[in-house]
């Protein structure tokens with residue numbers, strides 16, 4: 230199968246993860262793709278294929294030249310919770326001309342709003358029908374990795390040990406919770422979970438989630454004078470005190486933000502969930518301090534009404550990497566494939582960030598898919614093919 234066929238096959242599986250689930254993987258349906266990938270890896274000729282009790286697929290191909298370094302590639306099977314990943318109806322737009330795109334349901338996608346389309350002029354794009362996400366994040370990564378390894382096996386090129394891993398639940402931050410690093414003991418490891426194919430990304434956010442709970446006092450509204458304390462109104466007051474221009478919609482590049490992810494409330498009780506994100510470690514700590522200080526301030530005005538609980542999620546890989554050898558190696562492969570490598574700070578996190586935290590330096594490569602987590606997600610067939618070349622070249626480098 231070529232990379233396009235593989236990709237179209239994988240996106241026919243609904244693999245959405247679910248943060249509210251307590252199981253691993255978080256959804257039963259991720260097992261279906263996991264088992265499919267196990268079968269495919271076995272058929273392709275991997276020497277050892279394993280599906281862990283937590284739904285992680287590992288496959289290893291032994292070296293045919295002991296002088297070549299060992300390499301690991303990781304991609305995730307699940308799709309984001311923002312939009313359905315079921316019943317995806319992909320269609321191909323050939324020789325994209327750079328104009329706004331009309332979807333089958335009649336909606337129009339403006340390239341001014343979604344400029345990543347302009348990176349793909351003249352190429353063949355795989356798009357959604359405008360009602361679901363596509364799943365390029367990260368089924369394009371899986372398709373690229375397996376197509377490249379298949380090509381390595383077919384061409385009998387020299388290679389070191391190659392290990393691939395496909396994880397569930399990356400989108401809900403649990404991709405490597407049960408990851409077996411012993412199975413992934415390689416010289417150079419990569420996630421294939423980005424956008425641009427010329428990019429090697431090794432900077433990501435420091436990330437935490439802040440949960441604010443607010444206790445109100447509920448009483449019949451008719452008898453409420455000087456007694457009722459409406460928790461939902463207090464939640465509104467909290468929101469008003471947050472920095473107005475530090476939201477995802479106001480920030481870019483290395484600017485951090487506070488993202489109000491969820492709010493719920495009655496008179497009796499309310500809660501707010503914020504994501505805190507910053508590339509800079511000091512500023513990230515200041516974000517956490519800000520939440521604690523605001524909680525104290527609010528409690529001074531409304532005693533014992535507010536509580537904040539902050540949970541760390543992941544750290545910036547750049548601060549944790551032992552060295553940049555894996556990055557430099559990927560840059561060499563990109564150059565060898567005729568592109569000028571770039572490194573763009575990721576405004577998110579990857580499994581690789583958490584693997585790096587566990588001691589396995591793991592920068593992120595592109596997939597040629599863009600506009601992730603939304604209905605205008607798409608991938609370029611030529612860029613996926615380019616990524617297959619890049620991964621294959623990376624395996625070939627001595």
Ligand SMILES: [Zn+2]
Pocket residue numbers: 305366367399422
């Ligand atoms: Zn992803």
